[in-house]
Amino acid sequence: MTERSERTAPVVVPHAALAVEGLTVTVRSTGVDLVRGVDLAVEPGRTLGLVGESGSGKSLTALAVMGLLPDTIRVGGGSVRVDGRDVVALPEAERRTVRGAQVGMVYQEPMTALNPLMRIGPQIVEGLTAHGMAAADARTRAAETLERVGLPVDRALRAYPHQLSGGMRQRAMIAVAVAQRPRVLIADEPTTALDVTIQRQVIDLVDELRREDGMAVVWITHDLGVVAHIADRTAVMYAGRVVEEGTTAELFARPSHPYTAGLLRSLPAHRGAERPPLTQIGGLPPDPANLPPGCPFGPRCPQRRDVCTTAEPPLLDRGPQRAACHVPPEEWTA
Numbered sequence: 001m002t003e004r005s006e007r008t009a010p011v012v013v014p015h016a017a018l019a020v021e022g023l024t025v026t027v028r029s030t031g032v033d034l035v036r037g038v039d040l041a042v043e044p045g046r047t048l049g050l051v052g053e054s055g056s057g058k059s060l061t062a063l064a065v066m067g068l069l070p071d072t073i074r075v076g077g078g079s080v081r082v083d084g085r086d087v088v089a090l091p092e093a094e095r096r097t098v099r100g101a102q103v104g105m106v107y108q109e110p111m112t113a114l115n116p117l118m119r120i121g122p123q124i125v126e127g128l129t130a131h132g133m134a135a136a137d138a139r140t141r142a143a144e145t146l147e148r149v150g151l152p153v154d155r156a157l158r159a160y161p162h163q164l165s166g167g168m169r170q171r172a173m174i175a176v177a178v179a180q181r182p183r184v185l186i187a188d189e190p191t192t193a194l195d196v197t198i199q200r201q202v203i204d205l206v207d208e209l210r211r212e213d214g215m216a217v218v219w220i221t222h223d224l225g226v227v228a229h230i231a232d233r234t235a236v237m238y239a240g241r242v243v244e245e246g247t248t249a250e251l252f253a254r255p256s257h258p259y260t261a262g263l264l265r266s267l268p269a270h271r272g273a274e275r276p277p278l279t280q281i282g283g284l285p286p287d288p289a290n291l292p293p294g295c296p297f298g299p300r301c302p303q304r305r306d307v308c309t310t311a312e313p314p315l316l317d318r319g320p321q322r323a324a325c326h327v328p329p330e331e332w333t334a
Contacts, residue, residue: 246321
């Protein structure tokens with residue numbers, strides 16, 4: 001099992017719709033921790049951006065919140081509270097009453113998330129009736145929800161997923177996720193496979209539903225530009241843990257972790273005929289089963305010191321943010 005860093009008390013968010021504390025996700029056969037002591041919280045009507053490279057643990061964190069981890073992986077510790085109720089501790093039968101009804105999820109690829117053998121309308125109705133809604137009311141709600149997400153109702157109710165365009169399928173996936181008016185919506189890379197125009201439409205749609213229903217939204221993405229546009233707070237993950245967290249404005253203006261700074265430097269310039277070459281973070285993310293000693297980002301970090309090779313830094317207050325780094329920004333070199 002990988003060595004865990006010292007943990008500090010998470011920031012308490014009063015009345016959080018979703019509060020994740022000390023979440024650890026472990027491979028059953030090897031004991032390797034893929035997610036290590038993650039703390040996250042988001043209030044009703046707010047959006048939390050969750051960013052980081054592929055393999056950093058973002059999607060696994062989301063699947064653990066939903067209770068949809070594969071059999072080979074388990075929650076090794078921590079809590080996931082929805083409106084104060086720890087759903088990790090619930091039996092599976094009770095957890096099903098939370099999944100979908102209180103926490104909805106929009107998946108990255110709707111063509112694989114939607115059932116290809118069912119029409120869109122029955123897929124929405126099935127989820128509603130599974131949580132106790134009468135069939136007639138469920139059919140009415142399905143039509144209302146498809147209209148809310150901007151789909152032609154009659155066509156969408158009768159269509160199979162393959163009969164819709166990519167953007168329409170993603171709207172249908174959002175309809176499935178929000179039909180029960182959940183308290184929390186997790187959007188896992190929901191715009192990755194879409195063209196730029198449709199991406200903006202989907203982003204604006206989710207943001208509109210958040211405002212109308214007062215949902216708490218966790219938006220998982222590689223696109224820092226999207227996070228800057230929609231997220232109130234942002235958490236940056238690396239090697240299975242949160243390495244920086246704070247308000248989006250402060251985090252983008254004054255990053256407190258070298259990894260966050262590297263991600264921001266890698267953003268392309270928006271204007272100018274002579275755009276500079278893209279800046280890259282050298283190296284590759286570490287293997288969770290073979291983390292380097294000390295800070296996992298150390299081998300790639302331009303700010304590393306001797307202490308970085310011996311002790312993994314805890315997530316500590318650093319001005320308006322929290323960051324897991326031994327070297328404060330005022331001591332960073334160019």
